[in-house]
Amino acid sequence: MRLVKGHGTQNDFLVLPDLDGEVELTPAMVRALCDRRAGVGADGVLRVVRSENDPDSARYAPDAPFFMDYRNADGSVAEMCGNGVRVFVRYLQRGSLVEQEAAVATRGGIRCARAGTDGHVAVQMGSPRFLADRPIATAAPHTPLVGTALEIPNPHVVVALDSLDELAALDLTRAPVVEPALPHGQNVEFVVRVASRHLRLRVHERGVGETRSCGTGICAAAVAAATADGVGADGVPWRVDVPGGTCTVRWDDAGVELTGPAVLVGDVEVDDAWLAAAAGAAEIGGTAAPARATMERR
Numbered sequence: 001m002r003l004v005k006g007h008g009t010q011n012d013f014l015v016l017p018d019l020d021g022e023v024e025l026t027p028a029m030v031r032a033l034c035d036r037r038a039g040v041g042a043d044g045v046l047r048v049v050r051s052e053n054d055p056d057s058a059r060y061a062p063d064a065p066f067f068m069d070y071r072n073a074d075g076s077v078a079e080m081c082g083n084g085v086r087v088f089v090r091y092l093q094r095g096s097l098v099e100q101e102a103a104v105a106t107r108g109g110i111r112c113a114r115a116g117t118d119g120h121v122a123v124q125m126g127s128p129r130f131l132a133d134r135p136i137a138t139a140a141p142h143t144p145l146v147g148t149a150l151e152i153p154n155p156h157v158v159v160a161l162d163s164l165d166e167l168a169a170l171d172l173t174r175a176p177v178v179e180p181a182l183p184h185g186q187n188v189e190f191v192v193r194v195a196s197r198h199l200r201l202r203v204h205e206r207g208v209g210e211t212r213s214c215g216t217g218i219c220a221a222a223v224a225a226a227t228a229d230g231v232g233a234d235g236v237p238w239r240v241d242v243p244g245g246t247c248t249v250r251w252d253d254a255g256v257e258l259t260g261p262a263v264l265v266g267d268v269e270v271d272d273a274w275l276a277a278a279a280g281a282a283e284i285g286g287t288a289a290p291a292r293a294t295m296e297r298r
């Protein structure tokens with residue numbers, strides 16, 4: 001199997017070309033590939049399929065010709081991936097499958113993206129939906145804090161911290177405890193204000209663990225901060241720093257736009273026999289990926 005390794009602000013992915021939709025990508029295969037010691041290593045897999053060749057995306061063809069079938073490192077599926085979609089577009093561009101602009105089908109709907117000449121890609125991320133709950137999030141060593149819950153369309157809980165020292169001290173080796181948990185789980189962002197319209201965050205991702213960046217999480221943090229400030233969707237850019245780099249978010253009446261880098265690192269040739277054996281072992285010994293029945297297909 002041939003893959004391409006890429007990352008967006010160090011949120012890293014394995015791009016799996018499968019234009020005809022012939023690969024039966026199981027959760028165990030994803031776990032084996034993403035394993036950072038025994039596999040290739042990544043936060044997730046981006047399967048590239050022509051939209052008409054996958055039942056999850058056929059309805060988007062021909063408006064969005066390619067489907068980004070996103071899988072978390074634990075094998076679960078998710079609605080969208082803000083960093084992944086930039087890498088996905090860069091991959092399509094490299095293969096001359098699209099030009100500067102691309103409409104990408106995702107489980108969260110169609111996302112339009114524009115690749116710049118500076119290595120950055122801007123993506124229309126849709127509009128956020130605030131949830132009524134104000135969950136309490138707890139991560140050591142801090143006391144429980146009230147968060148803001150929103151979907152974009154992935155579920156996020158955004159928690160404000162007071163200082164960069166507090167952010168640095170966070171233990172995200174375990175998932176923060178969120179009560180009440182969102183119905184399909186959540187990504188949790190801990191955010192500090194660095195300056196006006198400038199945030200810094202760390203994130204614990206559903207289905208992955210702590211990552212160096214999360215594009216939908218970056219958008220969720222900027223939207224939550226803009227709302228708390230009372231400026232809302234005024235179209236003025238927010239700078240958001242993450243451990244893996246920096247992205248820019250603009251929120252206006254048309255929705256949220258995320259801009260950031262997308263890097264293709266190189267090609268990876270995976271031994272098919274190894275993958276079959278590793279995925280078989282993971283199937284037997286591993287825990288099943290959390291079921292999200294509405295999205296799970298394979």
Ligand SMILES: N[C@@H](CCC[C@H](N)C(=O)O)C(=O)O
Binds near residue numbers: 080187205214
């Ligand atoms: N890293 C992604 C989000 C990936 C999905 C997330 N873990 C979830 O399950 O919702 C991003 O850049 O947005």
